[in-house]
Amino acid sequence: MSTEEQILEELTSKEYEHGWSVDFEADETPLGINEDIIRFISAKKEEPEWLLEWRLKAFRLWQEMKEPKWVNVSYPKVEFQAIRYYSAPKQDKKPTSLNEVDPELLKTFERLGISLQEQKRLTGVAVDAVIDSVSVATTFKDKLSELGIIFCSFSEAVQEHPELVKKYIGTVVPSNDNYYAALNSAVFSDGSFCYIPKGIRCPMELSTYFRINAANTGQFERTLIIADEDSYVSYLEGCTAPMRDENQLHAAVVEIYAAKNAEVKYSTVQNWYPGDKDGKGGIYNFVTKRGICAGDHSKISWTQVETGSAITWKYPSCILKGNNSVGEFYSVAVTNNYQQADTGTKMVHIGKNTRSRIVSKGISAGKSQNSYRGQVEVIKRAENARNFSQCDSLLMGSLCGAHTFPYIDIKNKTAQVEHEATTSKIGEDQIFYCQQRGIDEETAVALIVNGFAKEVMNKLPMEFAVEAQKLLALTLEGSVG
């Protein structure tokens, strides 16, 4: 088994590619949280009174809540008073076009591989980039606005479309939903906002890039996507952070609202800094993501590739309220070294003839722990609900763990629900088969892992699929079970 150890060694010595930080002048609050900090953030954002009230209400709720303990990950207590809740790269005035954006900042994005300029020109993907806490640039805005599509930073939406924000904020994820959602509702600093009007099919992929740059900073962004009747949008989200020894908190909220016949596709490639090979540092990724299929025949589809973060704790969910609505969840979660992941989904069938599909692939290596936790709930009046769930785990190395906790709660006899799960390692016969055909062991493993994750990778938009495959290969390069 020496080759295995050697390969694992190689794998664990792999450094995090995005682990640099850039020094731009930042505008920030002191450490800690209290009502003044919230007032400061709100004032900084020039927010209307109702939003400040909403934040303060959430903060008061949060103070009364306790951190949940049921999760299958362990981490030292988060010191909420040692986090900086607002940090913005300093800009003298708001940029109106890319030319006015701080060149240092643009360089950051180039290093990230998302040169805004280039993306704008070549791929035609509209990008909204969020550094630390604020949105710094949104491309393709004019072209989108011709169609009536609103795609901007959250703070801009608060200024320019307060009626939409007020109507939908907190309707899918109420501020008292859970501990971290409440915290986010109190201190969220920016994020993305997207509105697709009736009958419009968004002609390009919308994309947000998140990056935590400053030290001791938590990132609390909030994304709100509203798809009006008969509309379609595909939305991408990517994240990176510099290498730091301390753990940093990322507590975001994503809300999706799909009206009648609308379809929203939300894809995430999450590559937050996972900590070093001894488990030091890394991001705590505690995110609440939920979508509601409010109208009939609507559809929400979550696709996620999770390779980063010291701890991932999130369950992108669908509430299938409209009749004939569809929810989908496709996930690949990879953990290595000391990473821990507890992720999955929740499908709540409320309307008639609702369908949901869950495909979850967990890959654990090193000393990591990977859990799938999911719930399929069929309420009493949800006639003819249909669910299929599949969660497979792949174990690499003898020190990691894979766990499955699926909950299935059915109150209607017409429901047809299937769940299956398997756990295994890469078979020696599979590797032998490849080697027989002249493929070396390392390539064989990559091939098998890629095949294992293919079903999910196929669901990613083109722009992300390439990146995701590269990430997967990078995280697991050469690890033979």
Added chain:
Amino acid sequence: MIEEYNMLRSFEHLINDNPSSKEAWKMLTEIGLPHKKSEAYKFTPIAPILEKNINWSLEPKNTFDEKQLYSVKGSHFVFVNGILNENLSRTQPDVSFIIEEVREGRHDPFSLLNTSLASNELVITSGTASPIFIYHFNSTGISSPRIRIKIKSGESIQLVEKLLETNKNTFTNSFIHFEVAENAFACHTKVQNYGNSNYSHETVVADVENNGHFYNNTFSFESALTRNNLIINLNGQNCEGHMYGLFLLDKKSHIDNNTTVDHLQPNSFSNELYKGILDEKSTGVFNGKIYVRQDAQKTNAFQSNNNILLSKDATLHTKPQLEIWADDVKCSHGCTSGQLDEYAIFYLRTRGIDRNTAEAMLLHAFAKETLEQVRLETVKDEVLGLIDQKLL
């Protein structure tokens, strides 16, 4: 918590005087009975239900009925209100048993309660050629039977347990422990068909050593509330654990099957098949846990849970759970819930079979798979009879 403590207080005068019981009682009063938010009892809020429905000071009735015993040659142990009645029991010479003072058991609330209240423990040692039958005739508020079965190396036993609640509003809290030595074999079969006002919490623990095999078959029919805790520890290598269960419920019956199989050493095998048919206002809960510890390489563990809901008021909660810390293993679980296949019914109807009969045939076939491991014909016939009685 206050309410549950009240319930505990009504047991206080029943606590045994021996050190294990006192210790268990002390621990129980510290941890309390499971409350609404306890994950393990999430869908079966047992403490408040017991608090509301059980008459703790119920007067015992003489309810022994010879006809309830299986007419099979073997050792028949009769428990009355949780205590072995040797006069009513009929044993074969090949079985040896003693009554011992109760020892420390598991540390979950209901096991602690059993340790506190069980006056003695029946210890059956030696494997036997003829089957063993254990009957519980319970008519008091709470009965706490306590049994330990030691199967020596190379021996095998068949054990059938039957609980007969013979008074209304009773609660049985049983604890049975199997010690399966190396190369030994044990098969435990339970038939649960109680009245609609009888409650039970039944714990079965098996410790299996190298090359040992343990089978459990649990058939549940009517009951107000039954919770089955089945824990199989595969402590040795090359062990096997098999779990088969059927719950066929109607009225307001509530069954909670909680099974755990723990693989601690390499090369063991476990297989689980639970099937549920839920009619009227019944509730079925299944929680199957498989643990594969770091040392338990080359483990094969399989689990399957299939359910059919027949009525719009039936509820099902199922939670298969795999926790794996070893890499060279093959584990899988599958679970389904649905209703009868309309095409299958149509097929039968085109052949002149009426709808009700067609449905009964399909359900019968669905249920029968769980009976494969029952080796005593009398018991098998009894269960098949119960299935027919419920379905037709």
